[in-house]
Amino acid sequence: MGALAQSAGATVAGEVFQNLKEVDPRTFIGRGKVAELRELARARDATLTIFDESLSPAQARNLEGELKLRVIDRTQLILDIFAQRAHSQAGKLQVEVAQLAYLQPRLTRQWTHLSRLSAGAGSGGRIGTRGPGETQLEVDRRRLAERLTRLRRRLREVERTRDIQRRRRVAVPYPSVALVGYTNSGKSTLMNTLTGAGVEAAARPFSTLDPTIRRLKLPGGMSVMLSDTVGFIHRLPHQLVEAFKATLEEVRTADLLLHVVDGSSPTHSEQIEVVERVLKEIGADQIARITVFNKADLADSPL
């Protein structure tokens, strides 16, 4: 989690953990933890709180009130990283759709919350709470819905274009092989080593967002089309999976998957499970798969 926050550009001032038997519906963490967090944040001059969980809109609002700090959750953090990394037009489009889809229910509830407040207040209290403020939220909500519709339409066009390109490739009788795996496992490095594609590879999560496809001639003489795409992560926001459908289509339609595993990661078994879950979610779990244990040079014991 700290690594994820750092890769988004944050400096980690401190971390607080809590084992929860039961989630506090109001603030997610317990009352005592909220106080502890507030003290720590103050002592370390923190300017942002990131929760490694999904917060409901109300919980985020209540926490911001009590901590007097901006609060974001795991989904927002991942969306933010994706937004920073998106370069291509399609990539940016996909991220914005995911961001707006995340924001939509939050705007709605905030709006109902405010409208309830103003309706319940006495006539004096209503001054200034009616009219522009409320209308603005309605306007925001409508604009957001319109923009989301427009962007989803454009995204469908991207999907269509990629589909046409894919059909063209299918017409060329090369089997397709897709690299899949947890983020930062080394997919792009392998792609570059095998094909010299020159894809950016970096020691941070989600370096790759856009698919790259290259022809690869196997030692036996047969050629395949090798594709490198976005990596997966534990609890990948479903808004992202939905928005990245066009990108993940490369995986879904592959003849063979190379599942690249970071063999040096102490959590590689969990990462394998995460990847298998996402593959199932996108309907790619029936495709033949070869597991590639990577970073063997860093692993303590041979795998």
Ligand SMILES: Nc1nc2c(ncn2[C@@H]2O[C@H](COP(=O)(O)OP(=O)(O)OP(=O)(O)O)[C@@H](O)[C@H]2O)c(=O)[nH]1
């Ligand atoms: N030591 C070692 N490092 C490796 C190996 N393969 C990749 N790396 C490093 O691991 C980091 C991540 O590699 P990438 O190829 O960008 O990983 P990726 O799976 O494409 O990651 P995303 O696109 O961000 O999901 C980079 O710093 C690579 O240099 C390896 O076999 N050994």
Ligand SMILES: [Mg+2]
């Ligand atoms: Mg990559």
